[in-house]
Amino acid sequence: MEELLDQLKREIPPIFSATELDNLTGKAIRWRTIQNLRANKAIPEHEAIPAKCFLKAGNRKILIVRDAFLEWWFANVVSVCD
Secondary structure (H helix, E strand, C coil): CHHHHHHHHHHCCCEEEHHHHHHHCCCCCCHHHHHHHHHCCCCCCCCCCCHHHEEEECCCEEEEEHHHHHHHHHHHHHHHHC
């Protein structure tokens, strides 16, 4: 998993538009799914995507902070796969 994380960090910019998530991850992570997870209030706070993963640019544009987001994603992928 560490090799995959390193590869994603090489390929994905440090900060990018959330709408580019599908393309940058080969559709392995879908922005629409992430939006649903962010909106779901039933998810316990310790499982929710941390706010530090996102920045707001202007009134509507959401940016993703790569390292924080991948840290969250890999923690969830690994826990599901174990």
